[in-house]
Amino acid sequence: MHPQPIIDLQHITLQRGDTTILRDVSWTVAPHTCAAIFGPNGSGKSTLTRVISGYMWPTSGDVHVLGQHYGEADLPALRHLIRVVQPGGQFDVEPTLTAYQVILTGFFATLGLYHQPTPAQHTQAEELLSRVGLTKLRDHPYQTLSNGEKVRSLIARALTGTPELLLLDEPTAGLDLLAREQVLATIQRLFDQHNPPTVILITHHVEELPPITSNILLLDQGAAAASGPPAQVLNSILLSKVYRCPITIRQSAGRFYAEVTPNSWSNLL
Numbered sequence: 058m059h060p061q062p063i064i065d066l067q068h069i070t071l072q073r074g075d076t077t078i079l080r081d082v083s084w085t086v087a088p089h090t091c092a093a094i095f096g097p098n099g100s101g102k103s104t105l106t107r108v109i110s111g112y113m114w115p116t117s118g119d120v121h122v123l124g125q126h127y128g129e130a131d132l133p134a135l136r137h138l139i140r141v142v143q144p145g146g147q148f149d150v151e152p153t154l155t156a157y158q159v160i161l162t163g164f165f166a167t168l169g170l171y172h173q174p175t176p177a178q179h180t181q182a183e184e185l186l187s188r189v190g191l192t193k194l195r196d197h198p199y200q201t202l203s204n205g206e207k208v209r210s211l212i213a214r215a216l217t218g219t220p221e222l223l224l225l226d227e228p229t230a231g232l233d234l235l236a237r238e239q240v241l242a243t244i245q246r247l248f249d250q251h252n253p254p255t256v257i258l259i260t261h262h263v264e265e266l267p268p269i270t271s272n273i274l275l276l277d278q279g280a281a282a283a284s285g286p287p288a289q290v291l292n293s294i295l296l297s298k299v300y301r302c303p304i305t306i307r308q309s310a311g312r313f314y315a316e317v318t319p320n321s322w323s324n325l326l
Contacts, residue, residue: 060087060088061088061124062085062086062087063088063122063123063221063222063255064084064085064086064092064109064121064122064222064255064257065085065086065119065121065122066082066083066084066105066108066109066118066119066120066121067118067119067120067121068081068082068083068117068118068119069081069082069083069105069108069115069117069118069119069120070082070115070116070117070118071104071108071113071114071115071116071279072116077279078101078104078279079101079104079105079279079280080278080279080280081118081280081281082101082105082118082274082276082279082280082281083281084274084281084284086255086257086272087255087272088221088255089248089252089253089254089255090255090256090271090272091244091247091248091255091256091258091267091269091270091271091272092255092256092257092258092270092271092272092273092274093257093258093259093260093266093270093272093273093274094106094257094258094259094260094273094274094276095259095260095261095263095266095273095274095275095290096261096275096276096277096282096299097261097277097299097300097301098261099278100261100276100277100278100279100299101276101278101279101280102259102260102261102276103226103259104279105274105276106141106224106257106259108120109122109224109257110136110139110141110224111127111130111132111135111136111139114127122135122139122222123135123138123139123221123222137218138220139220139221139222139223139224140163140215140216140220140222140223140224140254141215141224141226142208142211142212142215142223142224142225142226142228143226143227144207144208144211144226144227144228144230149168150162150168150169150211150214151168151169151170151199152200153198153199153200154169154170154198154199155195155196155197155198156186156191156194156195156197156199156202156206156210157182157183157186157195157196158170159199159210159213159214160185160186160210160213160214160217161174161178161179161182161217163213163214163215163216163217163218164178164182164217164218178217181217182213182217185213185216185217188213188216188243188246188247189209189212189243190209190239190242190243191206191209191210191213194206203236204231204232204236205232205233205235205236205237205239205240208228208229208232208236208240209239209240209243212225212228212240212243212244216247216254219254220254221254221255222254222255222257223254223255223256223257224257224259225244225256225257225258225259226259227259227260227261227265228240228258229241229260229262229265237264237265241265241267242267244256244258244267244269245267245268245269248269258270262315263291263296263306263313263314263315264312264313264314264315266287266312266313267312268310268311268312270287271286271287272284272285272286273285273286273287273290273291275290275295275299277298277299282295282298282299287313288308291306291308291313292306293305293306296315302317302321302325303317303318303321304316304317305317305318
């Protein structure tokens with residue numbers, strides 16, 4: 058018997074006025090897997106993420122997350138099991154907190170540390186600090202961390218309390234090569250543990266998908282262009298059509314890379 062999907066979207070359409078942002082999107086994600094919502098800017102990735110996390114309501118269609126049907130579920134209670142990491146978003150933690158204190162705020166869903174953590178919470182925070190490779194920066198103020206270190210501290214913060222679903226909205230955007238690889242290594246490492254959370258990556262770059270990624274939803278102008286395993290979705294013909302430019306996809310060590318040759322540039326302008 059197949060386990061119940063963590064995410065089950067059926068015919069999701071979302072309209073705002075005369076604009077259709079999502080169009081008849083269906084997708085399922087199995088528990089304890091790493092999946093990705095993938096596509097160009099403006100394809101509907103962030104909107105679909107807000108639907109999954111219960112902050113936007115589709116015009117039509119059915120949303121089931123963690124076995125709960127939106128429209129019947131207690132969303133405030135359900136959100137305790139869903140964590141969203143959105144680096145550079147509208148809200149950020151208090152910059153004077155240390156990396157360790159940033160993680161502790163995750164237990165209380167606050168941007169500052171206003172509560173007294175329990176010994177068990179301190180223990181888990183120390184474990185999470187080590188898991189994301191920031192033990193040496195434990196007492197460094199958040200505002201002095203590099204962008205990549207900030208992202209890893211926010212991932213650790215999101216893992217407090219053992220959530221079942223982790224949504225990572227473009228976690229490597231704007232990072233240099235080393236910082237990007239450190240974040241991807243952090244995501245990959247989550248699946249070395251027993252019963253990892255289901256992780257959903259939102260990105261528009263093929264290179265930002267770690268090898269553990271097993272399920273991709275490819276969006277194109279609000280509609281599902283394809284969904285399935287990476288080898289099926291990440292092919293040159295399909296991505297060239299979605300990104301409106303000639304793309305060659307190559308695979309190495311379980312990862313995928315996109316190439317656009319300079320001899321095609323003149324046709325892009």
